[in-house]
Each structure stands twice: as structure tokens, then as C-alpha cells.
Amino acid sequence: MSAQNDASFFRMFLFVLGLLVLFTIVIMTAANIVSEGIEEKQGGDKRRQAAIEERIKPVGEVAVAKVGAAAAAPRSGKEVVSAVCGACHATGALNAPKIGSADAWQPRFDANGGLDGLVKSAIAGKGAMPPRGGGNISDEELRNAITYMLEESGIDVGGGSAPGAAATATKAVQAAAAAVQSVAKQAGEAVSQAAGQAMEAVSSMMGKAPAVEDATGLAQAKGCLNCHQVNTKVVGPAYKDVAAKYAGDGGAVARLAAKVRNGGAGVWGQIPMPPNNVTDEEATKLVKWILSLR
Numbered sequence: 001m002s003a004q005n006d007a008s009f010f011r012m013f014l015f016v017l018g019l020l021v022l023f024t025i026v027i028m029t030a031a032n033i034v035s036e037g038i039e040e041k042q043g044g045d046k047r048r049q050a051a052i053e054e055r056i057k058p059v060g061e062v063a064v065a066k067v068g069a070a071a072a073a074p075r076s077g078k079e080v081v082s083a084v085c086g087a088c089h090a091t092g093a094l095n096a097p098k099i100g101s102a103d104a105w106q107p108r109f110d111a112n113g114g115l116d117g118l119v120k121s122a123i124a125g126k127g128a129m130p131p132r133g134g135g136n137i138s139d140e141e142l143r144n145a146i147t148y149m150l151e152e153s154g155i156d157v158g159g160g161s162a163p164g165a166a167a168t169a170t171k172a173v174q175a176a177a178a179a180v181q182s183v184a185k186q187a188g189e190a191v192s193q194a195a196g197q198a199m200e201a202v203s204s205m206m207g208k209a210p211a212v213e214d215a216t217g218l219a220q221a222k223g224c225l226n227c228h229q230v231n232t233k234v235v236g237p238a239y240k241d242v243a244a245k246y247a248g249d250g251g252a253v254a255r256l257a258a259k260v261r262n263g264g265a266g267v268w269g270q271i272p273m274p275p276n277n278v279t280d281e282e283a284t285k286l287v288k289w290i291l292s293l294r
């Protein structure tokens with residue numbers, strides 16, 4: 001009886017144990033199915049994919065970078081501008097500084113301390129302008145594009161495009177050029193001062209020596225030729241006739257010079273000669289010239 005009890009208990013025990021194991025397996029399977037379902041709903045796949053990408057990423061990136069660098073040499077400024085920057089900078093859209101407007105660019109060039117600063121500013125983006133103008137553009141291409149826009153706007157980019165030592169050298173050259181300019185300016189001032197003094201000297205000489213002037217010119221300037229001609233009688237007698245009349249008369253010069261200054265009438269007809277606005281010297285000179293005409 002007790003052995004039978006033991007045996008039936010043992011069978012019962014095994015049965016229950018088996019049930020428990022089976023139950024555990026069912027539960028675990030169910031749990032697995034349920035959790036997979038949840039994971040799927042939450043984008044578990046994506047997470048796994050992201051994890052995979054993360055693992056392979058460095059290899060992939062290096063490969064891409066190499067391929068990109070080999071495939072595309074940096075584009076010229078013009079190319080970049082017409083592809084990307086021109087959208088705003090050609091038209092001035094969004095108040096972008098317009099290509100061709102020195103007024104728009106110069107203050108920015110100055111405020112950023114030159115090309116390098118503008119490149120940095122363009123890399124970071126500014127105001128309505130997205131970083132790198134919103135394009136996939138390398139630093140070098142940005143620099144090319146900005147240089148192009150500045151040059152198109154008539155701004156002297158100077159040494160800014162040469163980084164490092166070259167820039168320093170360019171600055172030194174600029175400083176030297178400035179020094180040369182100031183020396184040249186001083187020299188120029190000295191020269192023009194000297195020239196001014198020379199001019200003064202010449203004009204004062206000319207002032208002291210009116211004799212240099214041509215007698216015909218003086219006659220013209222004093223209005224004598226309004227009434228006299230050399231060969232023909234007009235209002236007054238022809239100067240050749242005057243010369244003929246007084247040929248050999250020693251006192252004629254003084255007398256005629258006085259008449260020229262004071263005016264007079266009765267020698268050549270009824271028309272009088274009004275007083276002329278000439279000095280003694282001028283009158284004498286004119287009369288000598290008249291009497292020399294043949």
C-alpha cells in the first residue's frame with residue numbers, strides 16, 4: 001500500500017513537473033512573440049539598422065570622402081556662385097549683398113577683417129543666409145566664391161586669398177607699398193612746391209618785362225586796330241601812311257606818343273582820335289612800331 005502510494009505520488013509529481021515545464025515553455029514563447037511584436041511596432045528594426053550603421057560607419061565614411069575628393073576637384077568661384085550663391089547674391093534677395101555693389105560688400109569686407117573673416121562668416125551662416133549658403137560646399141569653394149563676388153564688385157581682395165605665410169608676406173608688401181606711396185607723396189609735394197616757386201618767378205619776370213609782348217598784339221589789345229590798319233585807311237590813317245609822313249622826323253616819336261595817349265584831330269581829316277588807355281611806355285613802343293612800318 002505504501003509502495004503503491006509512493007509510486008502514484010511520484011507519477012503525480014512527474015506529471016505536475018512536466019506541466020510546469022510545459023507551462024514555462026509556453027509562457028516564454030508567448031513572451032517572446034509579444035515582445036517582438038512590440039519591438040516591431042516601436043521601430044526595433046530601425047534601431048537595429050542604426051546600430052549596424054553605427055558599427056560600419058567609419059569604414060563607409062572614409063570610403064565616401066575619398067571617392068568624393070577624387071571625383072570632384074574644387075569648383076571655381078564662378079561655378080559655385082552660379083550654382084548656389086547667385087540665387088540670393090545676384091539679385092540681392094533677402095537683402096543679400098549684391099554682386100557688383102561695392103557699397104554692399106566693402107563694409108562687410110572691412111567688418112570681417114578681410115576675406116578670411118568673410119569665409120568664416122559664410123561657413124557659419126549669417127542672418128537669412130544659411131551656413132555655406134545652404135549648399136554642400138567646401139571651405140575652398142566658399143573662398144573661391146567669395147573672392148569671385150568681391151572681385152566682381154570691384155573690391156580689392158588683396159592678399160587675403162593667400163593663407164599663412166603668404167598673407168604675412170602680402171601684408172609686408174602692402175606696408176612697403178604704403179611707405180613708398182607716402183614718400184612719393186612727399187616728393188611730389190616738394191616737386192610741386194618747387195614748380196610753384198618757378199612759376200611765380202617766371203610770372204613775376206613776365207610782369208616786369210612787358211616788352212616781351214609783340215607790338216602787334218599790344219595794338220590789338222589796346223584797341224588801336226579797331227580804327228587802324230597797317231595798309232589801309234579805316235577810321236584813322238593807315239599806319240604805313242603815318243610812317244611815310246614822319247619818316248626822318250626826329251621828334252615824331254615823342255609827339256605822336258603824346259597824341260596817342262591824349263587823343264587829337266586835324267592832321268588826317270575831320271575825325272578825331274579819342275584818348276587811348278595806354279602808358280607812356282606803351283604809346284612810345286606802339287609809335288616806334290608804327291614808324292618802322294614801310
Ligand code: HEC
Pocket residue numbers: 080081084085086087088089093094095096097108112118119121122126127128129130132133134135137142145146
Ligand atoms: C538664401 C539666400 C543666400 C544664398 C543662397 C547665399 N547667401 Fe550669402 N548672404 C545672404 C544674405 C541675406 C546675407 C546677409 C546676411 C546678413 O548680414 O544678415 C548674406 C551674406 C553673405 C556674406 C557676408 C557675410 C557677412 O558677415 O557680412 C558672404 C561672405 C556670403 N553671403 C557668401 C555667400 C556665398 C559664398 C554663397 C554661396 C556659397 C552664399 N552667400 C549664398 C543670402 C544668401
Ligand code: HEC
Pocket residue numbers: 219222223224225226227228235236237242256259260264265266267268269270271272273274276278286287290
Ligand atoms: C576810335 C578810333 C581810333 C582809335 C581806337 C585809335 N586811333 Fe589813332 N587815329 C584815329 C584818327 C581818327 C586819327 C586821325 C587824327 C587826326 O587827323 O589828327 C588817328 C591818328 C593816329 C596817329 C597819327 C597822328 C598824327 O598826328 O599824325 C597815330 C600815330 C595813331 N592814331 C596811333 C594810334 C594808336 C597807337 C592807337 C591805339 C593805342 C590808336 N591810334 C587808336 C582813330 C583812332
